Every structure is written in C-alpha cells, then in structure tokens.
Amino acid sequence: MATQTAETKPDTQIQDSMVVRFAGDSGDGMQLTGGQFTLSTALAGNDLATFPDFPAEIRAPQGTLFGVSAFQINFGSRQINTAGDAPDVLVAMNPAALKVNLASLKPGGLIIADSGAFTKRNLEKAHYEANPLEDGSLAKYDLLAFDISERTIEAVKPFGLGNKDALRSKNMWTLGLALWMFDRPREPLHEWLKAKFKSKPEIADANIAALDAGHAYGETAELSGPLKQVDMPPAPAEPGLYRTITGAESVSLGLVAGAQLAELPMFFGGYPITPASAILHHLARLKEFGVTTFQAEDEIAAICSAIGASYAGQLGVTSSSGPGIALKTEAMGLGIMVELPLVIVNSQRGGPSTGLPTKTEQSDLYQAVYGRNGDAPMPVIAARSPADAFDVAIEACRIAVQYMTPVMLLTDGYIANAAEPWKVPDPETFEPFPATFLEGLPGGEEFLPYKRDEKGARPWVKPGTPGLMHRVGGIEKHETTGNIDYSPDNHQRMTELRRDKVLGIEVPDQEVAWGEDTGDLVVVGWGSTYGPIKQAVGRWIEKGAKVSHVHVRHIWPLPKNLGQLLSGFKHVLVPEMNTGQFKTVLRDQYLIDAESLTKTSGQPFQIAELEEAIGRCLDQKCGGKLEPNDDQLPNPVGVEK
C-alpha cells in the first residue's frame, strides 16, 4: 500500500530495488531496527529478503570489531530472492560498524554515520588511527555524518531520561530517518512501541519522540546532497493477504498445521540450542492448538520424550542443530526400529562440533541421510526459504504419520532467522491426512504389531487400547509379531522392509524451477541456496544460455524422475554450502558427473559469484570452490581490512 504517487518530488529518485545494511554495536538494537524496517517495507508492498547477522557473544564488549551486529535487507518493486549482494546504503552507528562493513558497500554507495559515536576511544577500539569521517578516506562514497547521539538526547529530553537511557533510543531515531527516506508511515511503529512498552509509557513516548525526530530530520532537509527520498512502488504479487515470516515461525506454524491435518495433538521435546531454540519459543506459546512443549534436560531426552509421546498416540516432534542432532542419533535409530511417527527439525549451522553457532551452512546432509548406526533409512526433506518451510513442515508431518517413520526436516541458520513476505494460506485448501489408530480386530484374528499396510507402515496402537497389548523395542524384531528375533533370515528381511518402506514413500515428481527441461547446464540446489541460484540462473537465461535451475525438496527418497531429468543436461552443477555432500548423493544414485561448487565460509552464496561460476561451467570449467567473501555478511568480525 505505498502511498507514493507519480508526482515525484525534485529530490526523489526512483529505484526498483535497494539493499540497506544497518550496522552497529551489539547493544545498539540493530536487529530490532532491521526487523521493524522490514515490517514497514512489507506493509508498503515491496518484496524483500533479510539477513540478520549477530555475534555469538550475547554482549560483546562495547565498540569492538567483534561486537558488531548487522542487519541487511534487500527490497524492491520486483521479485526479491536474496538478501542482496552489496549494500547501496550502510548505516554505521559506530566506527567498528563502519570498519567491518565498509568494504562491502557499493562504490558510490551512501554511508549514514553517527559522528557522535566516533569518539577517540571508539576509534581506538576499531583500530582507526584517524577519524575516517574527517580524513577524506571515504571520498569514493556519499557520506552523511551527523551527531545522531546528540540529536537523540535532545529529542527525548522532555522525558527526563539519563543520557545512557536516552541513547538507547538512537536506533529509533535512525529508523525514523530510514522511514522518511523510503516514505513509510510511522503509525504502525508508534502502535508497536506503545504495545511493547505498555507498562513503561514514558519509554514508549521517548522512543516515539526519537523516531519522529529522525523522520523530521529528513523531512526538514537540513541536509543537502546525498540524502534523497527513494520512490519504490510495490512489487507485483499475487493478490491475497500477506505477512512477513521468519523460518523459525514458519516451521512452527507448519508443524501446528501438520498436526491438525493429522488430527493429532503435538508433543514438542526441545533443548536450547542456537539457531533452533526459536521454534521451541514459538510453540511454547501455542498451547491452545493442542501443543505440549517440554524443555528436556538434554538433547537426548528431548527426542526420547517425543518418541514416548508418539508411542502414547501424539505427534512427537523434536528440533535442534548439528551438535544436538548428533546426540539424538541413537534415539532416531530406535524410532526407525519401532516405526513410530516423529519429526526432527535440524536448523543447520556451521560445523563440525560447536563450529559456527550463529552462521549458516548445509553440512548436515550426510548426517541426515547416512548418519546413523546400522542400515537406518530415514526420509529427509529440506526447506528452501522461510515461507517454504511452512509447506515443508506439513509435508514432514504427512510422511511421518502415513509411513510410521521419523522424518528429518532440514532448514539452516539463514532460513531460521531471515524474514520474507508470505502469502497467508487458506487452511481450507490443505489436504488432511488423519492418523488412524488400530483399536481392535475382527474376531479371532491374531494381532500382529508389525503387519504392514500397502505403504509398508505398521499399525499404530495407543496404550490404553484393550486387547492389543504388545511390546516394542530396539532389538531386532520378528517380521509380523514384533517379538525379539535374531534369526539371520528375519534380520535380512527386516532390513529390506525398512529400506523399501522409505524408498517407497510417494514424493512429487521433480519440477524445473527455472528454464527448460533439457539444455547445456542444470544447476541443482537444495535448501536455502534457492534464492541466489534462481537469480543467477535467471541472468544467464536472459543472456540466452541454455541453463536451468532444479531445486530439490525431497532429499531422501529422491523424486523418482530426478535421474532422468538431470540426464537431459550436458553439465550438472551442484552449489552447496558444504564440501559437496548432495553432489555425492546424486553421483551415487545416478552415476552422473555432477560437479560441486562449494562455499564453506559460513556465508550464503551471492548472486554475482554464482553467475560467474555458471559462466565458467558453460565455458567447460565446471565446479570448484568459492573463496570467503570479505565483503558480505556475515563479516569476518574483528578482522582488519
């Protein structure tokens, strides 16, 4: 609902997309600023994608390079698939934020800096010998430096706050200025602040005053030169109701919807871990939807309690990230053995071990597909974006319930934290998959707990059901009775039955996301690389190249037509944020010469680097690795540039 009209003011520039990065100290509230700016951007009808990047430390020492927190948003009046490569605008709330983020700014880009924070001490902490705002070193950019700190203090003066408290509103002042730049209404922010500080109205008022002051500062145009209003009409979108959504919210809502479609109460066993905890937090507030959340004593107890709940007749769900998933592994094997529904959400992060807790990676694919003792087949599906995670979570619930199996849903740190607009779906359009419990048998028929249906699934019997008492466990069991059975032929048959059940799961045929069904090159992705691959492939298609994009949701079992589809291309390039894990699966399954393009810097792919790699591939130099990119988020924090 952009209010901008055709009568463009003289100082207004028209753009179809723009990348803005807010950067400041951990304590400056940059994530909040970014989040609220995202909301107002969405309300204005622009398409968008965000990238929040924050240090692993909760309160890193003030003013330091490693304490810089940043939030990047790419928004536009056209379709947006990534958080953007290089920013057009950098908001730097202190010298450290400028130092860490400057290199990524586009040449000629705009810097908005709080000169009040460029004190001698802060400059020293950021290892600046001279003040960059004054020494001419920023000449190739547009620089707008003024004392935001002082102006904020002035704006909130009437509310009698001390300087320290007053400065907390600095981010709102900055947000006010950004709202003016893009002609966004302030009212939703006013409402939000009033609600947020309901019990402390003076803080709400101070923040509102700061926001309005920042906005007024732009409006009264005490400034000349670099700061101009940008006119960005809404992006074309399917008609409907929209909201913004992060991956963590989307997974949570998808699980709630999935449990309802299965007509089951949901039990969620979780343990705090970055970046998966947000799912536990969201679900803990949804008790009225038949959700029980249980914060267990450890990752193992989290999954075991979920399996216990599934055994008792609910939909058990657990969630974690790499190290926690490793701890849950033995219990997954039990889930596979006792054949009970279970959804395991893995929000992947950089590994191995503790690795990079707050950075994204796709390196748990082997762990998901192969990482258990014994022949332990388990379906694996992956979300490609925050909005997509909703559908994928429902799909995970469907497979778990219909096939009586644990299912792993892969997202990653990027999807979990990033936000995008989401067309709110109509629940009436969802297809239900009600769970069925065996409640009795026709007279005289022997109860066989492992007798399979046409899908290969065994019956689900809730304790409490008369006459169907039975025992399950992790020891190999007889093909039909489920009693302990170590005999060689039984184990071989059971191994094959478990494998075939999972391989027989019905998954939709693979579609081509972009481009033709055959050609010179197919770029095959999975998970959060969807956005950059789509954009990069799109650029080559525009140039007339025979390139296509295939994005795989069902990692295991793979869509039945995938091998055939890939064989229609001369080259297969698989970009992944790991050292080539999905490539290995594709080579193994289809004996095709899939080439890996890897990036293992904890940073998502950028469109430009993918575009270049596709070009090399078309030039017969397919694959390779991409070097860490110092100019993108997450920044190499604390590193001199």
Place this chain on the structure above:
Amino acid sequence: MNEVTKIETTLKDWETDQEVRWCPGCGDYAILKAVQRTLPQLGADPKNTVFVSGIGCSSRFPYYMESYGFHTIHGRAPAFATGMKLANPDLDIWMVTGDGDGLSIGGNHLMHVLRRNVNMQIMLFNNEIYGLTKGQYSPTSRLGTRTPSTPLGSYDRPAQPCAFALGSGARFVARGFDVSKKLPDVLKAAHAHEGAAFIEIFQNCIVYNKDVFDDFAAPKGAEDRQLWLEDGQPMLFGNEKTGSLKGISLDREALELRVVDVPDGDWEKAGVLVHNVKNRSIAHMLVELPFGEFPMALGVLYDDPRPTYESGVIAEREEATRGKDTSIAKLLAKGQTWTVSGTAADPV
C-alpha cells in the same frame, strides 16, 4: 487424573508367551514374580499399564509383562516415560532400570524425572555389576571390586541409589530385595504414591556378582541385619525373644543415628525413633546409614507427596487455552498483515 477402575486379574494374566531369558537363579525372576503377584492386588488394568525400560538385564522386563511395553535405549527410559505420561496421564507407568542404566549412562535423566516428579514407579534393580556386557564393575560396585575392566580392583567410590534419589528431589524412596516376601508391600506403597516413586531393589547377579547382598539378605540372621521401616512404628530390629532387640535412636548432640539396645522391649525408654515417612531429615540419614555398623534400612524410607509434573503441565495448558481462539486461519494471519488486490499480472 481420572480415578482408574480396578480390574480383576490373576498372576497368569500378566505373563507373556515369551520365554524368560535371564540366567537360571537370577534375582530378576523373583522380582518379576513379585510384580506379577502385586499387580492383581492393585487392581491394575493391563491395557493402561506400561512397562518402560532402558538397556541391560533388568530392562528385558517389559517383554515378560502382558501389558504395553517399551524397551528403549540405554539410560533414557525416564525421558520416554515422561513423554508418554505427558501425552496420556492416565497411563500407569512402571519404569525398570538397573545400576548401570539408571546411575551411569542415564544418571542425568533419572535425576530430572525425580525432581520433576512425574507420576510413575521407578524400579532400579541394583546388582552392583554390569551383567549383560559380562561383568564389568558398575557405579554401585564396592571399592576394590575385581572385574575384567578392573583386574586390580575398582578404586572409585560407589554411588548410593537412594541417597541419589533423595538428593534429586524424590518424594518417595524405598528399598527392597529380590527374594524378600515384603517386596510386594513396597511396590504397593510405591504405586499408591502420586508422583515419582523410587524403589531400589537389591538383585542377586548369580553369574557375575553372586551373593554380594548375603550379608543382610540371607535368611540366617536376617532379623539382626534388616531394619524394616514402617510409618508410625518404632525403628526396631533383632529379636526380643533371644534378647537381641535393638533400635535406632537419634543422637541429638551429634545429629547422628545410633544403634541402641532395647532391654525388655521397652523401646520408648531406650529412646528409639518412631518412623515418620514424611521426615526428610531422618530420611537423609536413613539412606546413608552405613551397613555393618547399622542394619540395612529397608521398606519405605520416605513418602511425602507433592503435586506431580504432569498435573502442573495440564493445568498450565488449560489455563493458557481458556477463552483462546483456536482457529488456525487466524493463527496464520497473526501480526501485521497487508492485502494485495487486483490480479497477479496487474496488481493494484
């Protein structure tokens, strides 16, 4: 929780068609029979009863009980049981674990299920050895225990299961042993307790740790070495007829329990304590009584219920649900939304 209807069953109704595979002479047989004998007396309903176990000799237990049963993974039975109980509080859950399963690999879960106070019976079969893996020393093995993994004798001090349970916040702590005739009474008391009821059951591993409990469990001289505790009754042991009657008194200066002689059966005069199952301080002393100097304290050492975990979870959920809109459509459209009108090709 709903009042469960009592069902008439016999011992046979609780036996499965599975061949019991413990070693001949194993104490587990006696415990199995004691449980199968007790359940009919409780009016327990097989369809609502679940036996949950971890891994080890004791954990084979569910296969032999004609009820619902889940033989899970090593040490984690408390977590499975917690999930089950939260999903269906009407289930009557018996957890079976051992000294290795419950105190070594699963010590963490045991601690938390006790402190949370999930309503179930937890039977820890303590044989002071790893049986199923062929005789390594366990966390309850006595100092100097020689096993394949400690050929020169173990040098770590044993854990005390009842002290662990009480320290973890258990509200019911009891002790019995495999062949004891009083074991069913202990099991009944545990079942009557609303909350996590912890029972340490000394169990004779005939193969790897034979007769280590004979000091107090052997029938001969048992009355002098077993202190059976009963609520409201004096803490007496020995035999009045043979003149060996003794009792436990409290040294109020040293804050320690003492063994005192009880001449002529006059326990009051001798200062013998009356057992009060709700006295947590005395319970702390009872679980730590060193055997030898003292008899083995058996029976219900402590029993003082408080609200269960699942009742809290359910109450919270009901409170959080009251008056709330449960429309999924509204949930999905929560927060700030905007509407795009027109057609996809030509949005307004």
